[in-house]
Amino acid sequence: MAQEIHGMVEKRGAGLWLTHVFMILGVLIIFFPIWLAFVASTITQPEIVRPPMPLWPGDQLWENYSKALFSGVNVPVATMLVNSLVMAVGIAVGKIVISLLSAFAIVYFRFPGRNIFFWMIFLTLMLPVEVRIVPTYEVVAGFGMLNSYGGLIFPLIASATATFLFRQFFLTIPDELAEAARVDGASPMRFFWDIVVPMSRTNIAALFVILFIYGWNQYLWPLLITTDPEMNTIVMGIKQMFPSGDDVAEWPVIMATSILAMIPPVIVVVSMQRLFIRGLVDSEK
Amino acid sequence: MEKRVTFRGWWLPALLIAPQVLVSAVFFFYPAGQAIWQSLFIPDPFGLSSQFVGLGNFEFLLGDRFYRASFGTTAVFSILVTLCSMIPALFLAVMADRLIKGSGVYRTMLIWPYAVAPAIAGVLWLFMFNTRVGVVSWYLGNLGYDWNHVLNGGEAMGLVVVASAWGRISYNFLFFFAALQAVPRSVIEAAAIDGARFWKRFWTIVLPLLSPTTFFLLVVNIVYSFFETFGVIHTITSGGPQQSTTVLVYKVFSDGFVGQDLGSSSAQSVILLVVVGLLTIVQFKFVEKRVHY
Numbered sequence: 001m002a003q004e005i006h007g008m009v010e011k012r013g014a015g016l017w018l019t020h021v022f023m024i025l026g027v028l029i030i031f032f033p034i035w036l037a038f039v040a041s042t043i044t045q046p047e048i049v050r051p052p053m054p055l056w057p058g059d060q061l062w063e064n065y066s067k068a069l070f071s072g073v074n075v076p077v078a079t080m081l082v083n084s085l086v087m088a089v090g091i092a093v094g095k096i097v098i099s100l101l102s103a104f105a106i107v108y109f110r111f112p113g114r115n116i117f118f119w120m121i122f123l124t125l126m127l128p129v130e131v132r133i134v135p136t137y138e139v140v141a142g143f144g145m146l147n148s149y150g151g152l153i154f155p156l157i158a159s160a161t162a163t164f165l166f167r168q169f170f171l172t173i174p175d176e177l178a179e180a181a182r183v184d185g186a187s188p189m190r191f192f193w194d195i196v197v198p199m200s201r202t203n204i205a206a207l208f209v210i211l212f213i214y215g216w217n218q219y220l221w222p223l224l225i226t227t228d229p230e231m232n233t234i235v236m237g238i239k240q241m242f243p244s245g246d247d248v249a250e251w252p253v254i255m256a257t258s259i260l261a262m263i264p265p266v267i268v269v270v271s272m273q274r275l276f277i278r279g280l281v282d283s284e285k
Numbered sequence: 286m287e288k289r290v291t292f293r294g295w296w297l298p299a300l301l302i303a304p305q306v307l308v309s310a311v312f313f314f315y316p317a318g319q320a321i322w323q324s325l326f327i328p329d330p331f332g333l334s335s336q337f338v339g340l341g342n343f344e345f346l347l348g349d350r351f352y353r354a355s356f357g358t359t360a361v362f363s364i365l366v367t368l369c370s371m372i373p374a375l376f377l378a379v380m381a382d383r384l385i386k387g388s389g390v391y392r393t394m395l396i397w398p399y400a401v402a403p404a405i406a407g408v409l410w411l412f413m414f415n416t417r418v419g420v421v422s423w424y425l426g427n428l429g430y431d432w433n434h435v436l437n438g439g440e441a442m443g444l445v446v447v448a449s450a451w452g453r454i455s456y457n458f459l460f461f462f463a464a465l466q467a468v469p470r471s472v473i474e475a476a477a478i479d480g481a482r483f484w485k486r487f488w489t490i491v492l493p494l495l496s497p498t499t500f501f502l503l504v505v506n507i508v509y510s511f512f513e514t515f516g517v518i519h520t521i522t523s524g525g526p527q528q529s530t531t532v533l534v535y536k537v538f539s540d541g542f543v544g545q546d547l548g549s550s551s552a553q554s555v556i557l558l559v560v561v562g563l564l565t566i567v568q569f570k571f572v573e574k575r576v577h578y
Binding site: 027031033055101105121132135137154178179223248258265266268270273 | 291320387398403459460515538
């Protein structure tokens, strides 16, 4: 009986094939822009500027990628990759560390002004950096942090999403654990290191994935504060590779750069799929 | 919710919370305060002094034809991005949910675009529709359609919408798929026994059960299209042609950094602040409700 009902709900035969056909079509359409970029990164400039370009990869892969990586247009793409990596890891680690500490303080202590701090942090959820760009730029310039990693990282960790996530999670840690730690005479920091941090491992990892992508994919902020090509990140650097005026863009190199720009985040997302989905669902809730 | 068991002392928690408070104060509260303050002034053309104008900047903005047009552009843009990313995502999620095997493989493939930065997505779509070398625009030309998003505002809007919606399809797919998997099988089977066919079941049972997810995604996608699509617009159209793709966030940037009109740019920031505030309230109200489901 159960099997008959199963058959009524999940499609078999022709319906099943049709479903697969739709899925494959969907994947192909969604993948097409990436495929085209990959093909363009393996052929020569003349093949691209005389449309239509081929839809199957050519033999120029090594030439285009080594040209992008080691000479680039304004600056070698390898340099931009390093900058992006420092920025993304800096934002992820920085935000996780300061949020773990402040969430621990808010949840496990009663201190004067605790609620004020809580609401202060809450407010920072509301205003993305895009909205306060001009004054934030002035602050960073005032500190002499233009064209520096500090200037790239700090303004983007001034937001409270992670603090909220950790607060929610800490509230679910059984009180008995803190009680036991207190009875044993363990200091708060010892409790933090030996109990709270190890218990938050999965949350930390999930958040790392989300924040890494967030940091890697930043565009407007690096565009404003890195005027020196040596400090460009790869995502904002691509636009700088287009010539101004009527010159023809060096498409194979630009497309090789866009493929290079998506490899690290794609590897992170696909290899840590479970953590990624968990982090996504948690951080948006 | 509060902890019953807490630790004593005040200097340790103060020390723990200090880094976050410091970073927020310097890079968030001070600049946000500056934005509100500057929105009340008009700097003179040499930037030497500024004159207090009260709400003058706001009055000017609300009367400004270009600013009002930018509001309209933003509305059209965010509605289109939201629809173009949610409908295909829902369709793919429904299809993936029908599969007993293999949905994991499709999911892995469909996650990819989420990892692609909006600015990179912009470059990819610009390449396909480039007026000189683009493959799609070339084939369109062969079919007799002369694609030119550099001159045609409608085509420019279409292109930035598709490029912005593309990466969001992955995101929405993940949420819809998770929600579909959570729909109780027994309900579906009961309807199937009563003779309801697939699409009938979908419209009358599944879609209503998805409404919390759908509403959540609506808000999140609107927020996304407001604030995170700057990269797409900057790489593809730079707000043109004739400001036809200048959304509000793009205008804050172009008036503040390109036009150096700090008073107006700050006033625009403040208006956006109010808009985000409203959207956030809607989102939180909804999250509270969702907890009871």
